[in-house]
Amino acid sequence: MDVLKQLHDYYRSKRSYLYLSILCLATATALGLVYPNLLRILIDDVIKLRRFDQVPMLALAIFGVAILKGIMQFLHGFFGGRLGNYIAYRLRNACYEKLQFLSFRYYDTAKTGDLMSRLTGDLEAIRNFIGFGFAQLLNVFMMVIFGSIVMFSINWQLTLVTLISIPFLVFVALKFESRIHPAFQEMRLALGSLTTAVQENITGVRTVKSFAREPHEVDKFAVRNERYRTNQIHAATLWSRYFPVMELLASVCIVILLGFGGTLVINGSLTLGELVAFFTLIWYIIGPMWGLGFHINNYTQSKASTERILEILYQHVDVKDKDTTSHMNIHEVKGHVTFEHMTFTYGNQLPAVVDINLDAPPGSVIGLLGGTGSGKSTIIQLLMRAYNVSEGSIKLDGVDIRDIRIEDLRSQIASVFQETFLFSSTLKNNIAYGMNEVTMDDIIRASKLAKAHDFIMELPQGYDTLVGERGMGLSGGQKQRIAIARALLKNPKILILDDATSAVDMETEHEIQSGFQEVMKGRTTFIIAHRISSLRHADEILVLEEGRVVQRGKHEQLIDIPGAYQDIYHVQYADHIERLRVADELYLSPDENQRDIQSDTHSEQVRTYE
Structure with missing residues (x-):
């Protein structure tokens, strides 16, 4: 069983539950074979010979077997349930833990709804199969084997003739499994897509309503729902196509039994009790064969679910600690950050940032300015080791961050x-x-x-x-x-402000930045901002375009140099500059009274600009 092999590490310590569950079910199955023999004795030895005084003993025997069988079935359910819940618990923890340590690269393409589907529906399918389905599937073969042995002991000719259609029944069941497994894989994928659509719609409901896109979302959901419905119908079609064939083959067994067995009774080669026992035993075999499709259905679902769960568990972790990584004394961290010829590429795309060089001494403030897609946030994510650099290095206090434990590194960084x-x-x-x-x-x-x-x-x-x-x-x-x-x-020793004041008004931004002046003392601070007002006091400002540094320096230097920074400055402060120019003209007016009046205006304009 592929499922059991693949999940062995997650139930190894509790595999005794699996063995006990199978043993109890096998015992219950064996006890079930007692009924046909008791029925044969009742007919041939009691009713036929009119020994009715033995009826109470037979009744007690049947009652005792029933109690013992019930106990075995209870223990089977108990151990199976414990095993199923244990493995689901282990897998759920393992998946959740793995999701915590997967890098941003994985989440760039992962879908929340699909992950939720795996951690709920797929885990439940695995729990049911490991806990009960596998033992039940194994029980089908045990019932066929045990039943066939008893039937051979009664009359081997009738057994061979009666079971002649069983191989065909097995062939059809296996053919059904090969067709239904891909169908259930598609169904799981469709369910994951459907769950994703619901999750995204609920998360973005305000956006949906603000753009009056409810009909569009309904149509989008309907398409995915139709895909899921189509897969369900396809699976149901396979069931409707194969199960009548299996039922027909099972009915052939009964017809052969009644025809050939009845002839043997008439000829005296078989007793009536043996024929009735045979009739009970053939259903003992055919019943599980009918249910074989159901058990195969459970197996294929769990197999598809296992593949989806293991896809998470076997996912490669791009960013992780090296075996040689040592602990960092967090009390000795100074916060000296250096980028040395650092380049990074997302997959097979063009480089997101190219040849970044930066020296940020402890307590310095570094500003990053640029348009959307210029690489500002990428630089910060690389500093946090959300990704590993493709070329060059990033160092903290002279140590390559790839040689620092991720937990130690990130404990020194706080981000907004x-x-x-x-x-x-x-x-x-x-x-x-x-x-x-x-x-x-x-x-x-x-x-x-x-x-x-x-x-x-x-x-x-x-x-x-x-x-x-x-x-x-x-x-x-x-x-x-x-x-x-x-x-x-x-x-933290390193503070990252990724456009941290973008959602507040100018007045609140000024108040928060005033508070930052105190907080940033002694900390290396990286500020990503679209507003130059947030960067004016930075020790160094890097202006980025298409992942490259096109300008760098202090605010006072950059506003005097033609380039991107000056252009952004003029766009953001055009109104303030014009107001200052008018105020300057009025301030230089020959009318002293007018000059005195405008002196206050000029001062107010300057304060507003600042």
């Missing part, structure tokens, strides 16, 4: 991303997410620095307020301030 994610929990828990132990005073202090404390205290339950899924119920600016507080609470 442009797209804020909050968990369905309290605001307090969301802010404290990056820390194992933290006091309420620390949480409040970080919230004040992020300018989040005031709006949190206005909420009915303050820091104990529950936020909805992904932070529903908070504005974009409020969510971003919570994310900033979460990063500040971590007290």
Whole structure:
């Protein structure tokens, strides 16, 4: 069995449950063979010979066998259930753990709905087969073997004639399995696609409604639903095509038994009790053969599910610790970051960033400016080892980050991303997410620095307020301030602000940046921003285009050099520059009174510009 071989490592310690489950089922199956023999004795030795005084003994024997068989079936279910639940538990933990350590490269193409389908429906199919399906499938063969032995012991000629159609029945069942397995693979894929559509629609319901795209989403879902329905119909068609054939072959066995067996009874070569026992035994064999398709169905489903689960478990981890990686003393980290001729390429695409060189001393502030797709976020993700660099290196305090444990590296980095994610929990828990132990005073202090404390205290339950899924119920600016507080609470050596103030207004941005001036002291800070106002105080600004550094320097240097930075500056501050020019003209007016009046205006304009 491929499924059992592939999953052996996940039930090895509990394989005794599998053996006990099979043993109990085999015992129950063997006890089931007692009934035909008791029936033969009842007819030939009791009723025919009119020995009715033996009826109570036969009844007690049947009762005792029934109790013992029931106990064996209970133990089979008990051990099988324990085994199925154990392996599902192990697989679920293993899959979830593997998903935690897969790199961004995997999630660039993975679909949430499909992963959810694997961790629910596929695991359930495996649990059912390992716990019960395999033993039941094995039981089919045991019943055929045990039943055939008993039938041969009664009359071997009748046995051979009666079972003549059984090989054809087995052939049809195996043919059915070869056709139904691909069908169930397609059905699982279609279900994963369907689940993905539902997940994406629920997640993006606000976008759907804001664009009035409900009909489009209904049509998109209908297409995937139709694919799933088509696969279901195809599987049902296979069932309807093969099962009547199997039933016909089973009926042939009965016809042959009654015809040939009846002749043997008339000729005196077979007793009536033996014929009745034979009739019971043939159903003992044919019944499981009819159910063989059902068990094969379970097997094929679990086989397809196992392939999908193992696809996750065997997924290559691009970013992982080396065997020679050593622990880093987090208390000695200074935060000195250097990029040396660093180049990175996503798969077979063109390089996302090319030949990046940067020296960021401890406590320095590095600004990254550029258009969409210029490589700003890629540089930050490489620093966090979301991906491994293709060429060159990134070093922290002179050590290549590939030689530092990922956990140690990321413990020194706190990030605030442009797209804020909050968990369905309290605001307090969301802010404290990056820390194992933290006091309420620390949480409040970080919230004040992020300018989040005031709006949190206005909420009915303050820091104990529950936020909805992904932070529903908070504005974009409020969510971003919570994310900033979460990063500040971590007290990192390296702070990454990926357009962290994009969702707040200019006034709040100025307040948050004022708080950053204190927080960034002693920390190496990387700021990705579209607003030059967020980068003006950086020690060095890198202007990126198509993954290359086209300009670098301080704000005061770059605004005087023709190029991308100056162009962006003029676009963002055109209105402010014009207002300053007018104020300057008025300030230089020969009318002293007018000059005095405009002196205050000029000062106000300068403050606004700053």
